[in-house]
Amino acid sequence: MDVAIIGIGIHPFGRTPARSGLQQGAYAARLALQDAGIEWRDIEFAFGGSASAGNADALGNELGLTGIPFINVANGCATGGSSLMTAYNAIRSGAHDIGLVAGFDKHDRGAFNADPKALGLGEWYGEMGLMMTTQFFAMKIQKYMHDHGISKDTLARVAHKAFINGSLNPNAWRRSPVALEEIASSTMVSDPLTKYMFCSPSEGGVALVLCRADKAKSYCARPVYLKSAVLKSRRYGSFEVFAPSQALQQVAGPTVDASRAAFEMAGVGPKDIDVSQLQDTESGAEIMHMAENGFCEHGEQEQLIQSGATQLGGSMPINTDGGCLANGEPIGASGLRQVYENVLQLRGAAGDHQVPGNPRLAYSHVYGAPGISAVTILQR
Amino acid sequence: MSKRVPIAEGLFTWPAERPALLGSRCNNCGIASFPVAESCMACSGQDVTIEELPSRGTLWTWTIQQFMPKSPYNSGETPETFRPYGVGYLELPGGVRVEGRLTENDPEKLHIGMEMDVVFDTWRTDSNGDEIIGFFFQPSN
Numbered sequence A: 001m002d003v004a005i006i007g008i009g010i011h012p013f014g015r016t017p018a019r020s021g022l023q024q025g026a027y028a029a030r031l032a033l034q035d036a037g038i039e040w041r042d043i044e045f046a047f048g049g050s051a052s053a054g055n056a057d058a059l060g061n062e063l064g065l066t067g068i069p070f071i072n073v074a075n076g077c078a079t080g081g082s083s084l085m086t087a088y089n090a091i092r093s094g095a096h097d098i099g100l101v102a103g104f105d106k107h108d109r110g111a112f113n114a115d116p117k118a119l120g121l122g123e124w125y126g127e128m129g130l131m132m133t134t135q136f137f138a139m140k141i142q143k144y145m146h147d148h149g150i151s152k153d154t155l156a157r158v159a160h161k162a163f164i165n166g167s168l169n170p171n172a173w174r175r176s177p178v179a180l181e182e183i184a185s186s187t188m189v190s191d192p193l194t195k196y197m198f199c200s201p202s203e204g205g206v207a208l209v210l211c212r213a214d215k216a217k218s219y220c221a222r223p224v225y226l227k228s229a230v231l232k233s234r235r236y237g238s239f240e241v242f243a244p245s246q247a248l249q250q251v252a253g254p255t256v257d258a259s260r261a262a263f264e265m266a267g268v269g270p271k272d273i274d275v276s277q278l279q280d281t282e283s284g285a286e287i288m289h290m291a292e293n294g295f296c297e298h299g300e301q302e303q304l305i306q307s308g309a310t311q312l313g314g315s316m317p318i319n320t321d322g323g324c325l326a327n328g329e330p331i332g333a334s335g336l337r338q339v340y341e342n343v344l345q346l347r348g349a350a351g352d353h354q355v356p357g358n359p360r361l362a363y364s365h366v367y368g369a370p371g372i373s374a375v376t377i378l379q380r
Numbered sequence B: 001m002s003k004r005v006p007i008a009e010g011l012f013t014w015p016a017e018r019p020a021l022l023g024s025r026c027n028n029c030g031i032a033s034f035p036v037a038e039s040c041m042a043c044s045g046q047d048v049t050i051e052e053l054p055s056r057g058t059l060w061t062w063t064i065q066q067f068m069p070k071s072p073y074n075s076g077e078t079p080e081t082f083r084p085y086g087v088g089y090l091e092l093p094g095g096v097r098v099e100g101r102l103t104e105n106d107p108e109k110l111h112i113g114m115e116m117d118v119v120f121d122t123w124r125t126d127s128n129g130d131e132i133i134g135f136f137f138q139p140s141n
């Protein structure tokens, strides 16, 4: 049984003091239901997540208490991808015909702070200042630049593109382009990454309505089909965040594993993809994730990014809605934002940030601590 | 009387004339872990031997933490006294790559592949006046 996305809804990302995270989730859910032309009571199941804004199943209090199974999902940055994969399997298995996936969040300002105990680590690790995702990303791109010849200018260009795309997306948080020189010379956060190269915690909500593919056309003139949804966790030897030690022999990370499995499941390859959303919690991540997801060889990003291939009109458009860099990262909603954007692109409804050429296949990828990746491939 | 106490039990030998980081090595597959673990992440084996890790290695990657982390960071510093610090993974030959703070915080003086030593020094002083000892990586002479 194939699965279709027949309704999408989003609450603008950024900061909305007047609405709680839950209310932003409900706002997105109502829009998704409206987009699918159905009522909340038509929904047979729901999966959702929020890291800092309460339990997702509290959406029932906003939308109505209908008795459906509603499962709260908590999987770090991959929460949205995990909800979507689980919903995909619930429909594919034949257990349900139609369901809702929702994610929302509302975080405090400043970098996320993690609790060592929750990850099975000693208190000393956090106490000595090693429990920082920002450090991990900085050390990973530092090593990557050294090994594969990526320049600091290319790091800045990733953020530059993100803010341009964000300026074209009415739901983005950062709506103004930032000059390349300003990005490169802004405050250093964790060498080699500057302030503008990191995304910040933010707020927002996204919801998707999924149904059996054979019923999709009865709801929606232009359904988009989920060709694969895969979640993988780290194997021994992959270089991951929150690790007091790393193996001497490195193996491919969960992104590589999830990507390969997703392409295989969908029966397509990286060259077939028309538009991609790749986890860009900082600009180095987008660069590394291009190769880890199979879109180029390690090191080729330098030339691709310098030549504009990843821009909206390029041969390999990436993070067309501005990505995490321009939208911030409300953890529960972030992965679903990527899928929302891909549905818009495949419907040809992305407006000013629409990629040209009538895209047919879209790819999304999230990565989260302590080493999980979720990939989805959509086709119209 | 103030004491010198390690930041965590079993992280390194203490007290010792020449303290060393402690790792565990799997007796099934030979993989080393830091800190000591009761089982092996590589092969799930539960037969491990605790060993002292080498005191010198090469810097595998690094960064500088430029802003003061929120709790659970606990250094005794205030936002006013905070000093940026280096963080890196030190590749210990035959062992594992261990993450730690660097004694150096000048990016111009750090590069991948440089030789560094594991050193043990005061991390902070607690409310009893005891010195809490941590481990650091210091450029070799």
Ligand SMILES: [Zn+2]
Pocket: B026, B027, B028, B029, B030, B031, B040, B041, B042, B043, B044, B045
């Ligand atoms: Zn083993």
